[in-house]
Amino acid sequence: MTDLRPAFVPECDHHVDSFRIRHYPGVTPETWTDWRWQLRNRIRDLEEAERLFVLTDSERAAIRKRTGMLPLGITPYYAALLDPDDPRQPLRRTKIPTLEEFERHGDECEDPLGEDAHSPVPGLVHTYPDKALFLVTDFCATYCRYCTRARMVGGGEFLPQKGMWEQTLDYIRDHSEIRDVLLSGGDPLILADDRLEWVLERLHEIPHVEFLRIGTKVPAVLPYRITPNLLRMLRKFHPLFFSIHFTHPEELTLEVRQACERLADAGIPTGGQTVLLKGVNDDPEVMKSLNLGLLRVRCKPYYLHQCDPIEGSAHFRTSVETGQEIIRHLHGHTTGYAVPTYMVDTAGGGGKVPVSPGYIEGREGDQLLLKNYQGRDTRYWDPV
Numbered sequence: 377m378t379d380l381r382p383a384f385v386p387e388c389d390h391h392v393d394s395f396r397i398r399h400y401p402g403v404t405p406e407t408w409t410d411w412r413w414q415l416r417n418r419i420r421d422l423e424e425a426e427r428l429f430v431l432t433d434s435e436r437a438a439i440r441k442r443t444g445m446l447p448l449g450i451t452p453y454y455a456a457l458l459d460p461d462d463p464r465q466p467l468r469r470t471k472i473p474t475l476e477e478f479e480r481h482g483d484e485c486e487d488p489l490g491e492d493a494h495s496p497v498p499g500l501v502h503t504y505p506d507k508a509l510f511l512v513t514d515f516c517a518t519y520c521r522y523c524t525r526a527r528m529v530g531g532g533e534f535l536p537q538k539g540m541w542e543q544t545l546d547y548i549r550d551h552s553e554i555r556d557v558l559l560s561g562g563d564p565l566i567l568a569d570d571r572l573e574w575v576l577e578r579l580h581e582i583p584h585v586e587f588l589r590i591g592t593k594v595p596a597v598l599p600y601r602i603t604p605n606l607l608r609m610l611r612k613f614h615p616l617f618f619s620i621h622f623t624h625p626e627e628l629t630l631e632v633r634q635a636c637e638r639l640a641d642a643g644i645p646t647g648g649q650t651v652l653l654k655g656v657n658d659d660p661e662v663m664k665s666l667n668l669g670l671l672r673v674r675c676k677p678y679y680l681h682q683c684d685p686i687e688g689s690a691h692f693r694t695s696v697e698t699g700q701e702i703i704r705h706l707h708g709h710t711t712g713y714a715v716p717t718y719m720v721d722t723a724g725g726g727g728k729v730p731v732s733p734g735y736i737e738g739r740e741g742d743q744l745l746l747k748n749y750q751g752r753d754t755r756y757w758d759p760v
């Protein structure tokens with residue numbers, strides 16, 4: 377198996393445990409692997425961050441300055457994967473804020489996808505004809521510095537009451553064109569099993585809702601959440617799909633690989649969603665390593681997302697050409713299952729547009745002129 381260990385630790389599969397013993401003495405393995413303990417003990421403030429990481433001036437100032445939405449929040453498990461000394465380490469860049477986050481460039485705005493304008497009731501986005509996005513909470517296990525919903529996650533970390541969800545459920549019941557509901561947030565998997573079950577049950581009994589999906593980063597940042605009880609509950613709601621947000625092959629630790637395997641064993645098809653990020657994963661070999669690693673745990677790389685122009689994200693954004701080069705590097709050069717669709721989410725609710733590179737060069741009569749994966753000119757007989 378390809379070595380997916382973080383570069384700064386020699387023994388990844390034991391690294392998380394060594395981190396626990398060093399930084400959380402007295403915390404037993406049973407407590408450490410309790411997902412609720414992990415949530416209660418997230419790194420939320422400067423004092424705790426200073427205890428675990430050698431911070432730069434920019435990181436320290438950004439943690440002090442950040443108030444309100446998109447706070448600092450890192451599970452102790454995920455903190456073990458961050459390099460304590462190197463602020464340029466890819467995973468660390470995605471979780472510890474810097475002052476670059478407070479700069480504004482070009483078309484950046486709070487809600488670049490125009491989700492608020494397509495929200496007929498609070499907590500629901502209905503942009504496409506037959507699918508809807510159900511935002512069940514604003515709480516995430518770990519906050520990503522490039523989050524598209526930075527405007528609304530982590531503010532109060534509210535756990536919505538069932539009454540708040542009823543309005544959304546009523547809207548879905550009243551719109552028979554909705555066949556696909558994606559639960560997102562925030563992260564649906566931070567809900568307790570019984571609360572998540574309550575929502576899934578209500579959605580499952582709506583006759584026109586044919587598929588349920590859960591969009592989550594929890595398997596990557598809090599793999600202990602994928603418990604036997606959760607899986608037993610989820611199995612009742614097939615067809616249920618998971619879209620799991622992965623960023624870098626260094627996330628594919630033993631714990632995460634086991635969590636993905638458990639989901640697959642429960643009959644839940646999983647797809648990987650990755651945001652293309654400058655200096656983090658904008659390297660063809662890094663992306664290939666991530667995608668092949670996901671396939672090994674039966675998670676199909678589904679979408680590669682261009683980083684949305686939320687405020688303060690310019691330091692993460694690459695050109696679209698960079699993303700296309702990565703797809704060119706994958707297509708034909710490795711198994712097709714490892715090639716995601718590259719997407720740009722367009723302004724003001726225009727929706728996702730595939731921007732994977734084209735291979736059609738033109739036409740000569742009945743011949744379509746094509747470029748193959750090696751860059752060689754080739755043809756296909758395609759009578760008009």
Ligand code: SF4
Nearest residue numbers: 516519520523562593
């Ligand atoms: S887990 Fe998802 S919703 Fe939460 S901060 Fe990260 S990208 Fe945003």
